[in-house]
Amino acid sequence: MQFGSIFVETLFGFVTLFVLAKTLGKTQIKQLTAFDFISALILGELVGNALYDKEVGIPDIAFAVLLWGVLLFITEMITQKVKKSRSLLEGSPSIIIHHGKLQREVMKKGKLDMNQLLHLLRSKDVFSVQEVEYAILETDGTVSVLKKSDYQTPKKQDFDLPAEKVVLPFMVINDGEIIQDNLTEMGFDENWLQKELRKQKINSVKEVFYGEYDKNNGLYIQKQAK
Structure with a gap:
């Protein structure tokens, strides 16, 4: 029974x-x-x-x-x-990348860190924050992305242009901390990173909110908000 x-x-x-x-x-x-x-x-x-x-x-x-x-x-x-x-009751969308700039305070409010953001961007076939003009964190936790004009369609194949080698970007600095595993994966060390930072007139890693490197574009840096 x-x-x-x-x-x-x-x-x-x-x-x-x-x-x-x-x-x-x-x-x-x-x-x-x-x-x-x-x-x-x-x-x-x-x-x-x-x-x-x-x-x-x-x-x-x-x-x-x-x-x-x-x-x-x-x-x-x-x-x-x-x-x-x-x-x-439902929440409201939040702009987490505005004109290509990460909005750190908005990310904090949404309890979103860089690793989570990069994961969400990759789900939209975006592998670098440099490709993004606007990114909106929706109420259901997904991200809507508007790419910069250089990364939007039409594609190169539409103009019969030769294909270029695809390069995967690596996050090397996250909120003032060096990502050692990614540096090792790229074959670099902290001395190299410090030299690259000095080229951009940055004396300390602590001054950097987000740092990204790829072979085509070099080191991309966004400083901490003052």
Whole structure:
């Protein structure tokens, strides 16, 4: 009887959550904001805990899921009707690269470090911050990228130009700290890096927020904000 009860309640919970997800719309799945993430956790807990609680039956599961679904639906309606509530409940996009410059304070506010940012950029086929004119951190945690004109289409093949060797950029300085592994991978050391910094009139690594190197463009530096 116990297995039969778990089976019936699991099946009912699955169907109920599926219907609820279809009713609320695709945004609950595709655009997972912080609020949506909390909603998904709570819905999972409501059904999961109910399955192994002998005193909880199908009517209790149905009531809890239905109640939470109604609250979510009301919240969605509020965000659609009352524009001022959207930033509170759904968050708002943040510009983290503006005119090619990293916005350190905005990144701090969004709890985003350079490694995370580079990962998000690579997911957009961008392997260097030098290619980016604007980057926007969306409410679902993804990044939207507008490349600089030099890196936008049309491509070289559109003009029958010869292909050039592709070079992978390396982050060598992150928030005043040298990335030793990347220096070693490139075949350089700290002495080389210090010489390159002095060429750009920088006396200390601590003055640098972000440093990137590739063979075609050399060392790219963005200083710490004053």
